[in-house]
């Protein structure tokens with residue numbers, strides 16, 4: 001078949017150059033957006049009398065039929081074409097002859113691809129929002145059951161202070177809520193329609209860009225035609241937010257991989273989401289979580305690909321930009337599949353509060369509370385800190401913990417200690433006392449859950 005741009009050429013393109021130049025294996029995924037964009041454009045050409053109304057209606061009717069045919073498998077996308085835009089236009093002309101040749105009036109593939117791509121990215125961002133919502137609900141549902149489940153909180157992966165599992169899980173839920181808000185923000189930035197920018201300079205035809213923008217579900221047309229065909233910020237935006245989501249997912253996956261080990265045993269992953277070893281009969285491996293952690297790398301690389309590809313481009317469209325779709329589509333596919341598998345895995349996870357409690361009773365995670373006890377007896381914090389450090393040192397040497405160190409030993413470190421020290425350093429009471437805004441007490445965690453649920457419903 002002839003190229004759309006055959007006119008000035010007398011020779012055929014080299015076959016390897018053709019293959020190298022082609023993007024249809026990737027951009028065929030935007031066939032729906034391409035046809036919908038063409039329908040809106042054709043209607044507008046008719047309504048503004050740039051082309052006769054009858055011709056416009058015939059084009060629209062045929063494009064609708066083509067969309068149905070692709071959806072029903074009656075029309076296969078021919079991958080020998082340069083891109084999806086060439087295929088759709090060629091098929092239209094094949095079906096309705098000369099009338100089809102009117103479609104590309106006042107349009108370029110540059111504004112066409114920008115429109116298709118931003119429409120595709122908008123739709124996928126809406127999907128990502130609903131995926132991430134489900135994951136946040138999964139986390140808050142677990143958190144609700146564990147507002148009083150005590151576990152060690154860590155800094156430097158060393159036991160630090162007691163927290164609740166609910167608090168821990170809500171930390172992740174709140175991270176993902178921030179990501180959700182970012183998706184919503186970038187979605188509103190994607191609400192400008194590039195169609196009608198033509199090659200770069202706009203057009204002399206009396207087009208109605210408001211009409212096409214509205215028909216395609218955009219808030220308004222984009223402001224500057226050069227920017228519109230050169231802009232791929234929306235692509236970077238979605239790759240950036242996907243990267244954040246994947247970085248957060250990678251962290252919680254790492255956490256759960258550690259917690260699934262015999263050394264921690266804070267949780268058990270269901271068999272449906274675990275794998276075995278071909279040689280070691282005892283193994284139950286957290287492959288899904290490891291894959292999520294591994295796949296995060298792809299999303300970071302995709303963002304990098306876009307930024308590096310774009311950084312040296314002069315205005316306006318350059319063919320380098322054809323590389324954008326593969327990066328964005330891979331980033332979106334990866335983020336969606338990882339969020340989905342994590343949400344499903346989360347449903348079957350069994351947390352093991354007894355093991356968490358046992359771990360919380362070792363490692364002096366109530367040492368800060370012991371110091372705070374002395375502060376409550378009017379000792380300055382720095383002195384209280386020093387005495388408690390000496391007590392911990394004594395306990396380590398004598399194989400004891402704060403809970404079972406006799407009261408006379410306490411008193412030998414400071415006469416301020418009384419029997420109520422044992423209540424004060426009880427792990428559950430340490431947690432409940434941390435009732436500061438955002439803290440780990442069950443009351444505070446409940447209000448965090450309430451906030452997140454309200455945000456999700458609002």
Ligand code: ARG
Nearest residue numbers: 023027083109110113321322
């Ligand atoms: N396949 C191209 C892309 O993805 C479409 C735009 C081509 N425009 C052009 N003037 N060659 O970027």
